[in-house]
Amino acid sequence: MMKICFPYNLHRHTVIAVMFLLTGYGAGYVDSEQSLGTNDSRAVILGDVDADLDLDMVVANQNQGNKLYLNDGAGGYSDSGVSLGINSSQSVALGDIDGDDDLDMVVANQNQANLVYLNDSTGSFSDSGQSLGENDSYAVALGDIDNDGDLDMVIANQNQASLVYINDGAGGFIDSEQSLGANDSRSVALGDVDRDGDLDMVVANQNQDNRVYLNNGSGNFSDDDQSLGVNSSQSIALGGLNSDGILSVVVPIFLLKMELF
Numbered sequence: 286m287m288k289i290c291f292p293y294n295l296h297r298h299t300v301i302a303v304m305f306l307l308t309g310y311g312a313g314y315v316d317s318e319q320s321l322g323t324n325d326s327r328a329v330i331l332g333d334v335d336a337d338l339d340l341d342m343v344v345a346n347q348n349q350g351n352k353l354y355l356n357d358g359a360g361g362y363s364d365s366g367v368s369l370g371i372n373s374s375q376s377v378a379l380g381d382i383d384g385d386d387d388l389d390m391v392v393a394n395q396n397q398a399n400l401v402y403l404n405d406s407t408g409s410f411s412d413s414g415q416s417l418g419e420n421d422s423y424a425v426a427l428g429d430i431d432n433d434g435d436l437d438m439v440i441a442n443q444n445q446a447s448l449v450y451i452n453d454g455a456g457g458f459i460d461s462e463q464s465l466g467a468n469d470s471r472s473v474a475l476g477d478v479d480r481d482g483d484l485d486m487v488v489a490n491q492n493q494d495n496r497v498y499l500n501n502g503s504g505n506f507s508d509d510d511q512s513l514g515v516n517s518s519q520s521i522a523l524g525g526l527n528s529d530g531i532l533s534v535v536v537p538i539f540l541l542k543m544e545l546f
């Protein structure tokens with residue numbers, strides 16, 4: 286089963302931008318001329334939620350239902366009719382939270398509880414009933430931060446600490462009670478930046494230093510005291526930009542390679 290997913294932070298842009306990625310080939314991108322909804326969209330993620338081997342799309346909307354668009358196999362999207370919550374949603378992540386081989390969903394909501402939705406394997410989502418904090422949340426990321434085989438969660442909050450939730454193995458999240466910074470955080474990403482086999486965390490902060498938090502291997506993070514620019518950062522991503530195996534940090538307004546080794 287295909288369980289990959291790709292997040293993009295829209296931040297007040299339209300999902301049309303994503304369609305260039307979906308339909309382009311080679312070095313060029315072509316507008317697919319699909320126009321999906323006219324919502325106040327804040328984030329989008331791609332993943333095969335209905336297990337038919339094509340990438341579907343989930344869009345987080347502010348004060349409107351979060352939408353699922355299904356792929357017809359040729360890159361054409363249709364509204365599934367799914368509308369999840371009417372919250373001040375700012376970010377969404379997909380991952381198999383409960384270990385049943387389908388992609389579940391977590392949604393970060395501003396000044397409302399962050400919510401967890403479970404997939405019935407056909408792309409139909411139900412609210413798990415978990416309410417995780419009521420913070421000014423702007424971003425969410427999933428990853429196995431304690432290396433026990435299940436997906437844990439980090440949440441970045443505006444002018445509040447970033448929080449870490451540990452999966453109990455069945456899709457229930459437990460607050461680790463870690464409070465990381467108290468910055469105007471807008472985006473978070475997980476990746477093994479120091480190549481010691483565990484997922485570390487990078488956080489984009491608006492008009493404050495972007496920060497790096499290193500994992501001790503059991504899911505406990507410490508500030509690495511790196512200061513990556515003071516800009517109006519809204520989004521952050523980790524990825525290998527060349528073949529040296531070292532993850533680089535990408536922030537939309539600048540590029541800074543992390544030379545930790």
Ligand SMILES: [Ca+2]
Pocket residue numbers: 332333334335336337338339340341356
């Ligand atoms: Ca699909």
Ligand SMILES: [Ca+2]
Pocket residue numbers: 380381382383384385386387388389404
């Ligand atoms: Ca699942």
Ligand SMILES: [Ca+2]
Pocket residue numbers: 428429430431432433434435436437452
């Ligand atoms: Ca875990």
Ligand SMILES: [Ca+2]
Pocket residue numbers: 476477478479480481482483484485500
């Ligand atoms: Ca690491």
